[in-house]
Amino acid sequence: MELNHHPLPQAILTMADLQLFMEHHVFAVWDFMLLLKALQQQLAPCGVPWVPPSHPQIAGLINTLVGEEECDVLPDSLGGPLHLSHFAIYRRAMGEIGADTTVIDAVLQKAAGGDLASALLHEGIPAPSARFMRRTQALIADGEIHALATAFAYGRELLVPDLFRGLLDRLSVLALPCPTLRWYLERHIALDGESHGPLAESMVLTLAGTDPAAHAQVQSVRQKVHADRAAFWDAINTKLRERTQINRSSSEPSQILCSGLT
Numbered sequence: 001m002e003l004n005h006h007p008l009p010q011a012i013l014t015m016a017d018l019q020l021f022m023e024h025h026v027f028a029v030w031d032f033m034l035l036l037k038a039l040q041q042q043l044a045p046c047g048v049p050w051v052p053p054s055h056p057q058i059a060g061l062i063n064t065l066v067g068e069e070e071c072d073v074l075p076d077s078l079g080g081p082l083h084l085s086h087f088a089i090y091r092r093a094m095g096e097i098g099a100d101t102t103v104i105d106a107v108l109q110k111a112a113g114g115d116l117a118s119a120l121l122h123e124g125i126p127a128p129s130a131r132f133m134r135r136t137q138a139l140i141a142d143g144e145i146h147a148l149a150t151a152f153a154y155g156r157e158l159l160v161p162d163l164f165r166g167l168l169d170r171l172s173v174l175a176l177p178c179p180t181l182r183w184y185l186e187r188h189i190a191l192d193g194e195s196h197g198p199l200a201e202s203m204v205l206t207l208a209g210t211d212p213a214a215h216a217q218v219q220s221v222r223q224k225v226h227a228d229r230a231a232f233w234d235a236i237n238t239k240l241r242e243r244t245q246i247n248r249s250s251s252e253p254s255q256i257l258c259s260g261l262t
Helices: 015-043 057-068 087-099 101-114 128-141 145-156 160-174 177-209 212-261
Strands: 072-074 082-084
Touching: 015 057, 015 087, 015 101, 015 128, 015 145, 015 212, 057 087, 057 177, 072 087, 072 177, 072 212, 087 177, 128 145, 128 177, 128 212, 145 177, 145 212, 160 177
Parallel strands: none
Antiparallel strands: 072 082
């Protein structure tokens, strides 16, 4: 199934459904930053002593991306101007709709202590989110820079705009009160679709160079990250639809009882 036509947005029917989605998806938002920072460490390292980057144009792209992801500005309509990371904005959007941030907060607290491996094993992380992050960490551990760039470009920057358009359209239909989430989605659609996506793709091609083996790996990783994202969304979609069915089933006896009293 093509991800830009995935049925997940249509499974969001209520505010409770949106809460469940965000409680899963927030880990993908964090996962994005883990991947981006892994790229930065290799392509635009900030250690001492400093040495000139091998690919200055790519280093500039990565640093620009990091700057926008770590320190964007909320508009006045959302309480700005206020500088926040996109992750912090997403978490703020969760609080705005009453989504539970207990698990992601605990995971971040653990990771802040320097133990990322233990943080990723937190038992409260939803299984689909944990599987998705494990895939990314496996790529990072392998350390192939063109593979990481491929996961970033084709599994995030070039993919996210279509995924988020579906969500944004669904929120408009439902008219759910979630202004910060709407801004977050619109912001990523604009940034990724207009500039970040094409630049990320050019980064992949530059890093792969003329090496046939590297280009073959790019195609392989591209397929894998698409499959990983599809599996992630499939799992959330299943959870949403199962809950909807349970809610419908639990309401049927009361409906029958009420009809029998009239």
